[in-house]
Amino acid sequence: MTEHHEHDEERTFAALAPVRGRGFAQTWWGQAWLKALEDAALDSEQVKAGRRLARAGAVGGVSVRPGRVTAVVQDRDGTAHRADVLLQELSEDHWDRFLDMAVERAGHIAALLDREMPPHLVEDAATAGVELLPGLGDLEAECDCGAWDHCGHTAALCYQVARLLDQDPFLLLLMRGRGERKLLDELQVRSIAPAAAEQGAPDAVQDGLDAAEAYMAGDILPPLPDPPQLPAEPGLPPSLDTEVPPAPGVDPVALGFLAARTAREAHRMLAEALSPGHEQQALDDELTLHQDAVRLAAGDPEPGVAVRLARGSERDREGLALAVRAWRYGGVAGLAVLDEEWHVPAESLARARAALHAAWDEDERPRLRSTYNRWTVVDGTAQLRLGRDGRWWPYRRERGRWAPAGPAAQDPATALASVGADA
Known part of the structure; x- marks a missing residue:
């Protein structure tokens, strides 16, 4: 410690x-x-x-x-x-020599930042006295x-x-x-001056720098510029409508759809990154291939692309349509409630039952049959599903399948009411 x-x-x-x-x-x-x-x-x-x-x-x-x-x-x-x-x-003189030597060889400080002390660092320092x-x-x-x-x-x-x-x-x-912080601060100050001098002499020939050394020396480089401005709209991908036939296995329609969705997703991520307090938020888990296929399908692809996405999500076309609806209501959490059945722990089950009982008067309370995290209205076409985050998701019986019927609610009565009077 x-x-x-x-x-x-x-x-x-x-x-x-x-x-x-x-x-x-x-x-x-x-x-x-x-x-x-x-x-x-x-x-x-x-x-x-x-x-x-x-x-x-x-x-x-x-x-x-x-x-x-x-x-x-x-x-x-x-x-x-x-x-x-x-x-x-x-002494101060010795530190000046060491710092001058280190600025000339960014790889030395990169090694220290990686908690290594290569022999040539010690040798170069000794050469500098x-x-x-x-x-x-x-x-x-x-x-x-x-x-x-x-x-x-x-x-x-x-x-x-x-x-x-x-x-x-x-x-x-x-x-x-x-100390480490003071040393890196002094190196940053010394590294800025030569860079400014080089910018003032555009005709000067600059020596190359190994890309790995430059990357590892990131902590001693000048501060980053101001963040970019958020464009009003996502960029448009280049047109794939050319006279050259596509290579075998390449679907121009699918490729164009993916490029457009990527631009929209990049615009959304940039907007989130530029929002206040974004650096304090936890990173989202990376989507699985199945989840990402549903996310893309939510972008209303062409029928041929939708077929491919259905295969990627390991669902039939009707199943993909239900997954897309769940995604639009709640993203990853909505999709998880569609797919998962899980045993509710005893303590959580007691809280869920208490919430259900408190939501209605006794004479108005619907009869519910519970299976795992799902409560189905007896002799009805409505169902409530409890998410792992404690929220209630409404479902409706449609053509023999349970389909998402709305976004989640903290209150089970609110979620059930969104299904409709025929619950």
Whole structure:
């Protein structure tokens, strides 16, 4: 569990579970961190003791700040000690060099955003005079147990930090003095200036940028432009009426219908995306092929296209007509009520019966026979169906089939009344 503090200047991590059957560092940069500890420690037995403590889960929550990591480590007898490991922060000059280097190679930051630290990033930083990973003697120890070098407590903390670095190499940059958010903000500022200069010189030759690097570097690019204006109407697809015969298997009528429906759906989705508060709304589930076939059929296709859509929805033509009616009344929810029979849980069933009884006076209440989520009027042509969202859907008997008769209602009496007096 990670907690981000104000300005991203400190990150805290809950105690990690004990380690069994594997090493502490799985990445090369995590192993480099441990090598700096193991090569510099004067007492290898203390390093071994720290490894045993870390493996047993004796290291508490870890706090990572510029120049320092801190945790409480418990001895085997339960005695708690505060342990700190210090790493020198980079100077402003070193950060300038690192940022200039990173702006030139967007792939470096893209890798960090993917929680990776490729060797060429560290090598390019070193070429610029910036040492990111600690070397011999760079990890200094402080512990309230009184040890003047790395003790078992600070060694245990180092082993735990190696596990955290495996998950997020940005922690190393935080120890060196820059939090993730601040670092990305500074990179964004630096990336805007060269882009503006290039726009002012249209004749200049620009080097290419790998598309994957550009995509992964999205968080450090300039802000997006303002949203587009919503067109008054959906666009018109190009005419398919040409002198060239269609290729085998291509139905121009069906293709034209799909293109027109796609334009209408894109216009609807854009209108929703531009509406206030859209970013707070949950995403709709993706339609199944059967549901999408019904949605398309609701667009009044040509008869030949309707036949194909009926096959796509796995219904006969009359069944597709009923599905289209259900879709027009309630979309995915309306279609689900048409198709599904489900056992109403006892608690929900009790609430449904109470709602039915409360909707009419006793002498006016229709006689209903219940089967699963469906209540049918005895000796009548009306039916109520309970949706999983608690709404009531009216149905009417037509030519031997139950057909949707209107939109859903919260009140069963309202839903039944919409079917008609012959209920």
